[in-house]
Every structure is written in structure tokens, then in C-alpha cells.
Amino acid sequence: MGDLYQALADPTRRQILDELTERDGQTLFEICGRLATRHQITSSRQAISQHLDVLEAAGLIVTRRQGRYKFHHIDIRPLQTIAERWLRPESDRRCHEDQPDQRIRR
């Protein structure tokens, strides 16, 4: 299982997700073509393929083979866990305002 956050770190991978949001279920060649014409991305097919592998390992896309075509579908569910990780009611969040914690020394 790849790292979700690291998968999102690359701008090209984010634009791949943009492209799949606009038109889901594309093949590798389709994605390459549309990234080139609509997003000014000049990477090679292999580069895009490796990006898709990372996105799939992170659970952000699922693939479906059909003959010689491999369709890529976006799965946004992992994204919803991101904000939740640090989302916490303001009342519950303790803030140390006056003096720093002096208990830890070295």
C-alpha cells in the first residue's frame, strides 16, 4: 500500500486526478493525450504510466482491464480521510498560551 500523501505530492499526478475528475475511465494513451493538449504536460507515456502506478498503489485510482484497454477510474474516498486526521473541535484543542512546557530538557 503506497503512501497517499506522497502520491498527491507530485503536480503531474494531481493533474491526472483533475483529468479523471473531468472524464473518468480513461486509458493510458487517452490520459497522455489529454494531459498534453489540455494541461501542457510533455512527459512520456512511461512517465505517466509510472504516475498511474503510484496513484493506484495509494488507492486513488482503480483499474479495469478490457481486452487491450485498461481503464482508470478515480476513487476519492481516501481523500476524505486527510482533513479528518487534523480536524478536531476547537474547544477540544488545547493551546499552550503563556509559558512553554519546561518539563523536557536535554
Add this chain to the structure above:
Amino acid sequence: MGDLYQALADPTRRQILDELTERDGQTLFEICGRLATRHQITSSRQAISQHLDVLEAAGLIVTRRQGRYKFHHIDIRPLQTIAERWLRPESDRRCHEDQPDQRIRR
């Protein structure tokens, strides 16, 4: 303005956000100590300081100077833009099911 997604890519930076979620408004030395004792992170003070710089550049933390202390506060608002970017009503998302788009050739 640093890249939000790249700031989240590093696991140590994510644990810094965890730590600030649990106890907001810590100083650099406090964060170092608590990361070491509670999260088994052995990085140097300078390493943590550089991480804090990245988080601040991404808008995920804001700092407040007070004498020789510099308090770090988490700001989760940028996080909420992440899921929204690819969140789109299912009805609005077009999915190309049958045949790939053949319009783009090389």
C-alpha cells in the same frame, strides 16, 4: 507560497501537525522534545526547524513571536481545499465506459 501537498508529503511533518493538534502553540524545543518522546522521532532540532519552515510556507502553521519564544499554531483551513478539488457530484462526473477516445493520435 510553498506547496501544500508537498508539505504534507513528509511523514515527520505530518506528525508535527499531529502533535500541534494535540497541543497547539508549542515552541521549537517543545516540539522536538515531544516528537522524540511520544513519536520516536530522533531528528535534530535544525531538521525540525526546517520542517516547520516548510509547514509555515504552505500555510499550515502560523507563528507568533514572544520574546525569545516562537509559538507555532496549526491552521487546518488549507486542508479543507484538498478534498474539494476532486470532489464532484457523481452525476456530474462523466465516465467513458465503452470505447476509448480515439481523437488524439500521434
Add this chain to the structure above:
DNA sequence: ACAATAGGCAAGCGACAGCTTGCCTATCAA
């Protein structure tokens, strides 16, 4: 004043991520 504390700046280094290149297999259409 002076030592201790909190933090900052910058150079250097090793590891890895992203990309390219070359070649391969599988499927389909003529």
C-alpha cells in the same frame, strides 16, 4: 556582565523520486 537558553543561517552530503531510453508482450484490425 556573562552564561544559558531559544532560535537562525548556510554549506555539504546521501538517498530517492521522477524521467528517459530501449526493448518487450498482448490484443486487435486488415
Add this chain to the structure above:
DNA sequence: TTGATAGGCAAGCTGTCGCTTGCCTATTGT
């Protein structure tokens, strides 16, 4: 059957990231 298409595998290169190291300034307490 054979050429074209869709995709896969793996090695190599390069720039960047995270970290360390060394030294610096600023503030505070005694």
C-alpha cells in the same frame, strides 16, 4: 498473418529533499 496499437518491464541518469554540521544572533536569568 502481419502490422499497428495498448501497455509493461527494467536499467540508468539527474535534480531535489531531508538531514547533518558548524557557527551565528537574540533574549533571559543570576
